[in-house]
Amino acid sequence: MIIGDDILARTCKDMIETILLTLEDATKGTIYRVGPMPELQAVRVTSGYRDRSSGQIEWGLPEVSDYNFPGKSWEQYRDRPGSVLEAMGWCVERQKSWTADDPYEDVRSVRKQLSGEIEDFHHMEPVLVRKCDLYGNELDRLDYPLDHMGRPIWQSTEYVVAAVVKIHFNPCKIKIGDRSTKIIKKLSRTLGTELISLHIRGTLADAQKNLTRQRLQSCNVLAHELRNTLIKLGFTTSAINTEIGYLREQWEAQVEKACPDLETKRTILSRLNDLLESHGHLLNGQQHLTRVSQDLFADQVEMATLSLMPHVAERWLYHKIRPRWMELLGESTVWQSTEGEILNLLNRLQDAIWVGTADALAEKVSHIPEDLRERWRKLAYVDFTVEKVPMLDEIIGLLDHPALRIPHKLQTKKILTSLKVLAEMIPDVEERANRIICSLKNGDALENL
Secondary structure (H helix, E strand, O other), rough: OOOOOOHHHHHHOOOOOOOOHHHOOOOEEEEEEEEEEEEEEOOEEEEOOOOOOOOOEEEOOOOOOOOOOEEEEEEHHHOOOOOOHHHHHHHHHHHOOOEEEEEEHHOOOOHHHHHHHOOEEEEEEEEEEEEHHHHHOHHHHHHOOOOOOOOOOOOOOEEEEEEEEEEEEEOOOOOOOOOHHHHHHHHHHHHHHHHHHHHHHHHHHHHHHOOOHHHHHHHHHHHHHHHHHHHHHHOOOOOOOHHHHHHHHHHHHHHHHHHOOOHHHHHHHHHHHHHHHHHHHHHHOOOHHHHHHHHHHHHHHHHOOOOOHHHHHHHHHHHHHHHHHHHHHHHHOHHHHHHHHHHHHHHHHHOOOHHHHHHHHHHHHOOOOOHHHHHHHHOOOOOOOHHHHOOOHHHHHHHHHOOOOOOHHHHHHHHHHHHHHHHHHHHHHHHHHHHHHHHHHHOOOOOOO
């Protein structure tokens, strides 16, 4: 990827800072650059840790690391017989995360394998970017890295690994698949998008070296301001919507508690997956439909586990779930005997998506005071953008309500309070960027902007 070292370091620092501000039990963060193919050199870009006494974030950890420049090549850290297993190799080759939630049993702890010493609790997340975004129309020319048996990795996936994020935690404060790992995964996806954006800008900059110094200076200033705006906007709004999603999940749990006979999206999706599994083996090698069935199963599992906004869940239903079912029902007779049930379930799923917003159901949540009930239902379905920063005060006020009893209530409030500070910065940065844009259009000097 064509990204300047300074720009890459600043981008990674913003990523680490956002995670450490968002997750109070996170103590340290490191981002490693991975590439190019096929060498896949893994090099530590930057590290930051939370100072225990001041709470400030300090940068540039001094310890010696094999991943300090020039880093380690793919042949050095990949899985191979008789060698030390590394979490880095797992994340890069399989494009999956690695969570050390029990350092005593961490089979990929290098320190434990070499000297018997345990490492701390940590989570490693690969940053994925699409091959087509990075290489355009040259995918058939890619030289893939090989595993120890000489087989190319990543050939059958649509992604490459551009970086790996490693976040350390206080003891026993991280578990596989918990909220912290989901937040890190979400922010890592945002970082992947940002890296592609920076890569494109770097490519354009290389193609425009013949521009005058003033034009180049102006463009760099503009790019710097816009880049900071995009980074803060992407990381902050995503993290805030994750926390609102948690409040939405808890509200819908209260609706289910008050209406025990209520059919939820999880129960409907579970039944659809049961029907998918119980008949899927009858496809008898029809590879296309088998892939459709597998993709449908994965999407239904993900939809059941995510706390999506109703309109987003509805888009999933109409663009991912329903079209694939229609394809399976239209091109195969495997589900002919259950077609009526499947169509009925899909119609009921449409209604189940919106149960948390229904007035009639909300009135049945009588075990919660009316004022809390109305505020909770309203705020749980806020789709946060920077224009809605004032609503964060309402959400934080909701968390102060004495009758609101949900797990991790204090932690959620602390996270939103920290993110509110970042969200309030975004309009000012955008306003400065707009001034620079006007200056470029009018030909004014940039010194006082």
